Amino acid sequence: MHPSAAEDPRTIGPYRIVTHLGSGGMGHVYLGLDIENRPAAIKMVRPEYVYEPGFRERFAREVHQARGVSGSGLPRILDADTTGPSPWLATDFFLGPSLRDLVGRVGPLPEPTVRRLGGSIAGSLAHLHSTGVVHRDLKPGNVLITTDGPRVIDLGISRPIGDAPDGDEEEFAGTPGYMAPETIRGEATGPAADVFALGALLVFSLTGDGPFGDGHPSSVLYRIEHGSPDLNGVPASLRGLLAACLDKDPGHRPTIGHILRVFGEPSPSTVRSWLPQTAVAVLDGYEHEHRAALHAFHESGLHPEQERERPRRRTLVLAGITALSLAAGLGAWAVGGPFGPGGEAPAPAPREEAFGSDRADCDPGVHPADEYVDSIDPEPTLGEGAVSVRFSADGSVLAVHLKSGVVALWDWERRVSLAEIPLEGDAPFREIEFSPNGCLIAHGSESGAHVYSLETGEHTVHLEGRNVRSVAFSPDGTTLAMTDRTFEDLNGGVYTVDLATGEDITRFVTRTRMALGGVAYSPKGTRLAAQDGTGALRVWDTESGEEIRGVTGLPVSSWRSLDFFDEDRIFVLREDAPLLVDIDPIDPEEGGLYFPADEAPEGNTAKLAMNITHDLLYVLYMTDQDEEGMTVLESRVFDLRTGVDRTPDVEGLGFALLDVHPEGEVLADLTPELNEIRLLDPISLDTIDTFE
16 A cells, blocks of 8 residues: 555545555556445546547446446446546455465465365356456456455456457457467457466466466467466366366367366355465455554544645555555556556557657566567577677666577576567677666677667667677766777777767777777766777776776787776776776876785686675686687686685686676676576575576
């Protein structure tokens, strides 16, 4: 429950508003009391939707439809106003957690409980189908567990049996993971679609996971249409029935009547007799917090007329925030109707708003461009191998540059493939970069710097025809810096481009007229650094373009081998150790702070990465190739502040080509053979997970 705010209404129709429960895609949800202090869930439409063509007609039609299907565990429509300035709808207020919330709190439910649950939900669906309506969005978030029994809610995208979507409505209606294949294809759906969803819901109840996993919606939908359900953990006595419910052919699924015969008709006995005691305790907690909230409201002693004369001062808090928002029978409202799906998958943003130069943030794991998800393998795999890895700015997505010339985006925590971006140009072993807002990825190539919009699919080339070795986004995401290592002329250097306009901004020139190694911005973007063709470090002031620091005698690396510690210091690599250099030293001849290893590693320094969260510096050492083309790799870990060697005692190589999670919680490491990605503990370097 959210604290009441000054802009929240004091009354909606005849209802006094107790508090704000939550918000969805199309409206706000409130707990209200009628004149006799009976609770109701009030849904008020956002003002911007009121003037959409056809909205009021759809809203009125769905309210009328919902009035005809209440009863048998379904919510009643208590009142509504579809014609006023701010349309609203009042429904039964069901107190209790959603099935999703309950399982999340107490874990998978035992088979006897799930049988009672299945019988009760099937009874509600049988009643719904008898009125000629299909639910179309049955899922754990739309089943509430109350002391009076399970309640099936949110009928906003339900539709008469056999009807296909209207022309002015979204064809994609439902929640990935619980949508039948025929619904995914946009075909007319019947009761069999609800049977499919019921089967998936019961698998979730028994195992804690849906039968088709989770992750990006496109991956889940792909598994539904082309994969087999995961029934691990489902008791043998129920496996056959639930597998039949999840059959891809709706004609092969059992009827609701058959399911009722298997589970038995809904029983009037209280849920306390068949729920585990841990679940009963959760219900008791919801009731206690609800009573406390209402008591605090009544203690204010204010009538609506009195409240209009003074600012609102109420703040009602429930321990289980999801309790009342879900108990109200209100998830996020979807474009297919005002009741819409709940929290499993938010409705997609309109495509025209999904990406633009004024977009503050993008979620690289949500709504990638259609061409990036059309033919992805839902399971993350390296195929022929990879050449680099990079976390997104928020850390939720791991981008993997595959040898096949594709950047794969993975939800690394859930092990789900999200998208695949085919790269243009020749980009062998050239590292990819994420923009700070998560909207773009970029890489250098022998044909220029390539930038891809993850949400629109737009592809742009800067410095076209030039050999761009490395790229870096400015901290504010407005600018891309590119190192040009073209040898044929004297136009090399570091170039920056305005990403919004595509116009060149500044050329940072070295005496050798080229920049060979990595390029990096300082944390605030006031400095820019790169290595020139001799390996020397060059640092420029980004506003004036003036070169303000140079350090010679550094090795030339194939990877990014420099990184700013702060605005005034930068890490570079000497052959034998990392070096922390002052950009504005008191003594211009001062070399900087060395980070020597306790035991000299074999080979020379090749790559470094910082973990600010844990004050650690990771350094890779590499020998030259021998006659057989083999190299030796070693790694060291140093304290960022003191330079002390903190390398843990690990067997074999600690890491090779790695990237540090933005919050420092994990390392993504590409092994020397380039055929395995390991997720490592940032301190111990122990392997947490692997991708092959």
